[in-house]
Amino acid sequence: MKISKICCIGAGYVGGPTMSVIAQKCPHITVTIVDINEKRIAAWNDPDPARLPVYEPGLAEVVTEARGRNLFFSTDVDGAIAEADMVFISVNTPTKTYGKGKGMAADLKYIELCARQIAAAANSDKIIVEKSTLPVRTAEALKSILHNTGNGVSFHILSNPEFLAEGTAIQDLHDPDRVLIGGENPEAVQALVDVYASWVPRERILTTNLWSSELSKLTANAFLAQRVSSINAISELCERTGANVDEVARAIGTDSRIGGKFLRASVGFGGSCFQKDILNLVYIARSYGLHEVAHYWEQVIAMNDHQKRRFADNIVQTMYNTVSGKKIAFLGWAFKKDTNDTRESAAIYVADALLSEEARIVVYDPKVSAGQVYADLDYLGTRSPEENRRLVAVVNDPYEATGSAHAVAVLTEWDEFKAYDWPRIKEGMMKPAFLFDGRKLLAANRLPDLGFQYYAIGE
Numbered sequence: 001m002k003i004s005k006i007c008c009i010g011a012g013y014v015g016g017p018t019m020s021v022i023a024q025k026c027p028h029i030t031v032t033i034v035d036i037n038e039k040r041i042a043a044w045n046d047p048d049p050a051r052l053p054v055y056e057p058g059l060a061e062v063v064t065e066a067r068g069r070n071l072f073f074s075t076d077v078d079g080a081i082a083e084a085d086m087v088f089i090s091v092n093t094p095t096k097t098y099g100k101g102k103g104m105a106a107d108l109k110y111i112e113l114c115a116r117q118i119a120a121a122a123n124s125d126k127i128i129v130e131k132s133t134l135p136v137r138t139a140e141a142l143k144s145i146l147h148n149t150g151n152g153v154s155f156h157i158l159s160n161p162e163f164l165a166e167g168t169a170i171q172d173l174h175d176p177d178r179v180l181i182g183g184e185n186p187e188a189v190q191a192l193v194d195v196y197a198s199w200v201p202r203e204r205i206l207t208t209n210l211w212s213s214e215l216s217k218l219t220a221n222a223f224l225a226q227r228v229s230s231i232n233a234i235s236e237l238c239e240r241t242g243a244n245v246d247e248v249a250r251a252i253g254t255d256s257r258i259g260g261k262f263l264r265a266s267v268g269f270g271g272s273c274f275q276k277d278i279l280n281l282v283y284i285a286r287s288y289g290l291h292e293v294a295h296y297w298e299q300v301i302a303m304n305d306h307q308k309r310r311f312a313d314n315i316v317q318t319m320y321n322t323v324s325g326k327k328i329a330f331l332g333w334a335f336k337k338d339t340n341d342t343r344e345s346a347a348i349y350v351a352d353a354l355l356s357e358e359a360r361i362v363v364y365d366p367k368v369s370a371g372q373v374y375a376d377l378d379y380l381g382t383r384s385p386e387e388n389r390r391l392v393a394v395v396n397d398p399y400e401a402t403g404s405a406h407a408v409a410v411l412t413e414w415d416e417f418k419a420y421d422w423p424r425i426k427e428g429m430m431k432p433a434f435l436f437d438g439r440k441l442l443a444a445n446r447l448p449d450l451g452f453q454y455y456a457i458g459e
């Protein structure tokens, strides 16, 4: 099977960058990314690269190279499905907010809608690729929908989970540690292997059965998040004992069995996937009666919630047990640097806790809009939208954010924060000038020497 036309349903943080790189690396394949969100598609088609809907270093260059050549963004979902040999499903799979499994299970309604739409629009055989992160055995449900509602054409289902991290998506896609493809039909598997083999060394393309592939994605995210929760647990112990979490991380990370990556203590992990995927894993384990397995993984989330809460509690306690009416400057709102994504960002929860203590918050983030900050707070439903706008301001200048602030809190590890004129910031602040570093980002800036009351996670 040779692939000449690919359709991808879902032009989000995964579908957009992933398919853009396939188009860039496979000029012989026409790639059409479709979405029901017209605004998003219009933004992907915007000639101004600064207005693409996803901010990722290097993405604009890839899109500019391939768009209009063999890369297209469209809202014509049916048309793109009908034409394609291979259809990727890259729609969102959020945690369910209703019914059975509420707050735990993955909501598969968007996946099912895609399957039904593919079945209705397809009039030739197709390979269907699960790119979204899905509960193990979802391919079974997909197969049943496709075969029972289709037009008599045949479908082969593959699982091809995505391991890119936001902020480094293009680098991760250009040079992945591995590409994982699960499937039953050898020709269909080979067809997808051939797509990736255009730029990924063959030995890094792993093929497995469908269920191993689906489960490996949830497992990878659970292990990664577990490392963050593990080092964060140790960070609290460091704060009590005089140990320094960076030194501990280096000391254990040089053991090649442990490895040095993903050991940065923080205010807590965020992002759209870690929490949702672990909750999903816990739900699946419980649905098979595996209560100890479920309980084990649940602790990763419990530790993360604790870390966010204790960061906020520490701010209140340190500032003489009250932040009521005090101005706290937030540097960073995104869930990590080099992305405009704020989903599940620790900043949202820390802000919410401080607002409940009647703090006033001024946010500066280099890539996050004011509208997004308010949307994130409104979504929590803790207080009215009017109240959120009264208590929270969002500004475009870090010195404006920190001016006459009682405290500065670093929530995201943006590189630019390290280069700020910290003596100037201290001058402009109320005294004592409290600085709470949720990323241990500014340790080298010698802030205590400048007169800041400096508190960093894990020291």
Ligand SMILES: NC(=O)C1=CN([C@@H]2O[C@H](COP(=O)(O)OP(=O)(O)OC[C@H]3O[C@@H](n4cnc5c(N)ncnc54)[C@H](O)[C@@H]3O)[C@@H](O)[C@H]2O)C=CC1
Residues within 6 Å of the ligand: 009, 010, 011, 012, 013, 014, 015, 034, 035, 036, 037, 040, 077, 090, 091, 092, 093, 110, 113, 114, 131, 132, 133, 134, 162, 163, 164, 165, 166, 272, 273
């Ligand atoms: N964000 C990330 O870094 C990663 C995400 N994933 C997984 O990839 C999947 C997608 O995630 P994101 O791209 O972040 O989500 P997203 O929310 O940014 O994008 C999903 C897109 O799908 C569109 N969509 C939903 N239903 C549709 C339909 N029936 N027809 C056409 N378009 C439809 C939505 O309008 C939206 O634009 C999820 O399963 C996620 O767990 C996997 C690896 C990394």
Ligand SMILES: O=C(O)[C@H]1O[C@H](OP(=O)(O)OP(=O)(O)OC[C@H]2O[C@@H](n3ccc(=O)[nH]c3=O)[C@H](O)[C@@H]2O)[C@H](O)[C@@H](O)[C@@H]1O
Residues within 6 Å of the ligand: 133, 162, 163, 164, 165, 166, 167, 221, 224, 228, 261, 262, 263, 264, 265, 266, 267, 268, 269, 270, 271, 272, 273, 274, 335, 336
């Ligand atoms: O399935 C997904 O969505 C993706 O989830 C993560 O990627 P992402 O969430 O984009 O970013 P990470 O770099 O993993 O960071 C996640 C969170 O953990 C935090 N983190 C990470 C590493 C660390 O050492 N310490 C730490 O606090 C980050 O600040 C961030 O809030 C995984 O790294 C990807 O492999 C996966 O594809």
